[in-house]
Amino acid sequence: MSRLVRSLAFLVAALAGSAAAQQRFTVGVQGLYADYRETSASLKFTGGGLGASLEFALHKLGVDVSFASIKLTPVDSTATSGQDFTAKVFDANVRWRILAQLSGEIGVTSRKMDPEFAAQGFGAVRIGGRGYVNLGPGADLNVRAHYLAGAKFSGGGTASFPIDLGLGFSLGRADGRLRVTGDYEFQSINRKTSVKAPVQQALMRVGASLGF
Amino acid sequence: MRRLVWLLALVLVCPRGVPAQNVQNATLRQALAAYDNLDIPRAISLARQALSQRLAADEQARAWELLGFAYGSSDSLLKAVDAFKQAILIDPDRQLDPAKISPKITSSFLLALSQVLVVRQLQVDSAAFVAGRGGQVGVPIRFTVTSPARVRTRAVSGATSVLIDSSIATGQVNLRWPVQLPNGDPVPPGNYLVLVEATSGQNSFSASQPIRISHGQVDTVPWLDKLPGYDYLPETEYPPQSGRPLAQALMYGGAAIGGTVVLRKNDLGSGGTGPALAVSAGALLSGFLMSLKKPSAQPARANMLYNRLLRDQLARRNADIARENQTRRQQVRLTVVPLPKTGGAR
Numbered sequence: 001m002s003r004l005v006r007s008l009a010f011l012v013a014a015l016a017g018s019a020a021a022q023q024r025f026t027v028g029v030q031g032l033y034a035d036y037r038e039t040s041a042s043l044k045f046t047g048g049g050l051g052a053s054l055e056f057a058l059h060k061l062g063v064d065v066s067f068a069s070i071k072l073t074p075v076d077s078t079a080t081s082g083q084d085f086t087a088k089v090f091d092a093n094v095r096w097r098i099l100a101q102l103s104g105e106i107g108v109t110s111r112k113m114d115p116e117f118a119a120q121g122f123g124a125v126r127i128g129g130r131g132y133v134n135l136g137p138g139a140d141l142n143v144r145a146h147y148l149a150g151a152k153f154s155g156g157g158t159a160s161f162p163i164d165l166g167l168g169f170s171l172g173r174a175d176g177r178l179r180v181t182g183d184y185e186f187q188s189i190n191r192k193t194s195v196k197a198p199v200q201q202a203l204m205r206v207g208a209s210l211g212f
Numbered sequence: 213m214r215r216l217v218w219l220l221a222l223v224l225v226c227p228r229g230v231p232a233q234n235v236q237n238a239t240l241r242q243a244l245a246a247y248d249n250l251d252i253p254r255a256i257s258l259a260r261q262a263l264s265q266r267l268a269a270d271e272q273a274r275a276w277e278l279l280g281f282a283y284g285s286s287d288s289l290l291k292a293v294d295a296f297k298q299a300i301l302i303d304p305d306r307q308l309d310p311a312k313i314s315p316k317i318t319s320s321f322l323l324a325l326s327q328v329l330v331v332r333q334l335q336v337d338s339a340a341f342v343a344g345r346g347g348q349v350g351v352p353i354r355f356t357v358t359s360p361a362r363v364r365t366r367a368v369s370g371a372t373s374v375l376i377d378s379s380i381a382t383g384q385v386n387l388r389w390p391v392q393l394p395n396g397d398p399v400p401p402g403n404y405l406v407l408v409e410a411t412s413g414q415n416s417f418s419a420s421q422p423i424r425i426s427h428g429q430v431d432t433v434p435w436l437d438k439l440p441g442y443d444y445l446p447e448t449e450y451p452p453q454s455g456r457p458l459a460q461a462l463m464y465g466g467a468a469i470g471g472t473v474v475l476r477k478n479d480l481g482s483g484g485t486g487p488a489l490a491v492s493a494g495a496l497l498s499g500f501l502m503s504l505k506k507p508s509a510q511p512a513r514a515n516m517l518y519n520r521l522l523r524d525q526l527a528r529r530n531a532d533i534a535r536e537n538q539t540r541r542q543q544v545r546l547t548v549v550p551l552p553k554t555g556g557a558r
Contacts, residue, residue, distance in 0.1 A: 033486075033487060033490075034487075035483075035484045035486065035487060037477070037480040037481065037484065038480070039480075040479065040480065041479065041480055041481030044480070044481055133460050133464065135457035135460060135461060135498055135499050135502040136457050136501075136502030136503075136505055136507055136508060137502075137505065137507070137508035138502075138505075139457065139498040139499070139501065139502045141460065141461060141464050141495055141498070141499075143464050143467065143468070163475060165468065165471045165472070165475065166468075167464060167465065167467075167468035167488070167491055167492065167495065168491070169461075169491070169494050169495040169498045170498075171494075171497070171498045171501065174508065182490070182491045182494035182495070183491065184468055184487050184488050184490075184491035184492070186468075186471065186472045186475065186487075186488065188475035188476070188477065196479070198477045198479065198480060200476065200477050200480050200484065202472065202484050202485075202486075202487045202488065203487065204486075204487030204490055204491055206490075206491075206494070
């Protein structure tokens with residue numbers, strides 16, 4: 001019995017060792033700037049905040065999770081319906097590398113507002129892809145596009161073809177241990193209730209990442 | 213008068229097997245001097261007198277040869293042939309230079325040769341080769357048999373006797389001895405006598421040449437660590453510096469801004485492209501820096517394939533060498549060296 005346990009332990013250790021050689025964790029912190037608009041030109045909010053991200057890669061598999069907290073204030077302070085609120089944005093994606101520079105990706109996105117009805121809370125499943133471009137030793141670009149399926153809004157309504165576009169770059173050490181990162185995400189959601197109530201968000205993240 | 217001219221010619225061209233000053237026997241020396249002074253009858257008389265004395269073999273041969281020349285000069289051809297026969301039997305390797313000797317005497321000498329059975333000019337060449345390799349390896353053995361005879365050639369050492377060849381031959385005989393026993397094994401090392409025995413009816417003659425056979429290890433082939441003329445190529449290569457990273461950043465940054473502009477809701481007001489511009493600027497900066505930077509090494513697949521082929525080839529060659537060396541270690545390198553003769557023919 002003990003021999004079987006020893007053999008299993010050895011096998012697990014060997015597999016773990018092999019996987020450990022291939023896997024990579026990246027953690028990042030970012031400062032954020034957001035431009036959020038909904039329904040009409042008068043409901044325009046901008047603000048900043050902090051975010052954090054964690055990314056894991058193993059062979060063709062990639063997983064990333066990010067969280068951001070953004071304090072948004074109305075640009076037009078005279079707008080009667082506008083008030084400050086905090087958006088808590090959560091994203092999680094799983095991807096699988098299909099080609100050398102292209103991954104298929106699926107994930108979830110959620111944006112919760114505090115106070116809850118200060119703006120539209122939003123949740124959806126991301127379905128899309130991500131492309132990688134290696135610019136050289138220590139610099140990468142990524143571009144992504146997602147269809148936001150099953151969009152839900154805290155105030156109700158539907159969205160016909162919500163889309164999310166993104167562009168990111170990282171610049172730093174060639175081994176990826178320390179990088180300056182920049183990321184842009186643009187969401188365009190054709191929300192409809194009884195009337196058109198579109199939602200649009202542009203989010204910029206600038207920060208640093210640590211790979212190990 | 214004509215006879216005198218012939219005589220002069222014969223004497224002037226007469227070769228000296230043994231120089232007169234080296235001759236020990238006084239009578240023979242006088243005979244040679246008499247021949248040199250064209251006193252042929254005295255030369256014959258003194259040569260016969262010398263032969264009745266105790267002479268070394270070479271002096272005996274010299275005396276008979278002198279008689280042959282003298283009889284030839286005095287037109288006693290039969291006697292000349294007989295004298296030459298005696299000289300040949302004592303020293304079978306004795307040779308006249310046809311360029312220097314008159315045809316008359318040369319023909320007497322050749323006639324004498326054809327009337328005796330001797331094995332002449334036995335020569336064993338030195339050789340070094342690997343036993344059992346086949347092909348044209350072996351020790352060259354050459355000799356001349358003056359009359360048709362059954363010729364047996366053997367290598368003899370003590371009780372060991374290895375038959376090299378047995379045939380009926382006359383004239384020049386060329387053999388190549390692989391230095392093998394009948395079972396194919398190499399002949400053991402040691403001193404041997406290559407013995408050539410010629411038998412024709414009641415007549416027989418033998419000549420011998422001592423040789424030394426030694427064994428050695430066969431040289432092995434050294435391992436190859438590279439194939440001559442073929443060097444490994446670098447498996448990575450640096451692509452030339454280019455503006456491609458900047459162009460890519462420009463393209464993707466432009467796409468992000470363009471996408472934003474296209475998807476932007478006009479009824480939500482203008483603007484909102486600031487984040488796209490900022491991140492695109494960062495991407496452009498990255499692209500610009502990478503365009504200035506030396507590109508990273510890329511794997512050179514053609515070179516890697518070439519190197520793999522080279523390594524495979526090298527491994528194959530070394531495997532062949534290993535097999536060859538294994539065979540060579542089981543082989544014996546034979547060296548055959550002729551030794552100075554100690555005895556004569558019989």
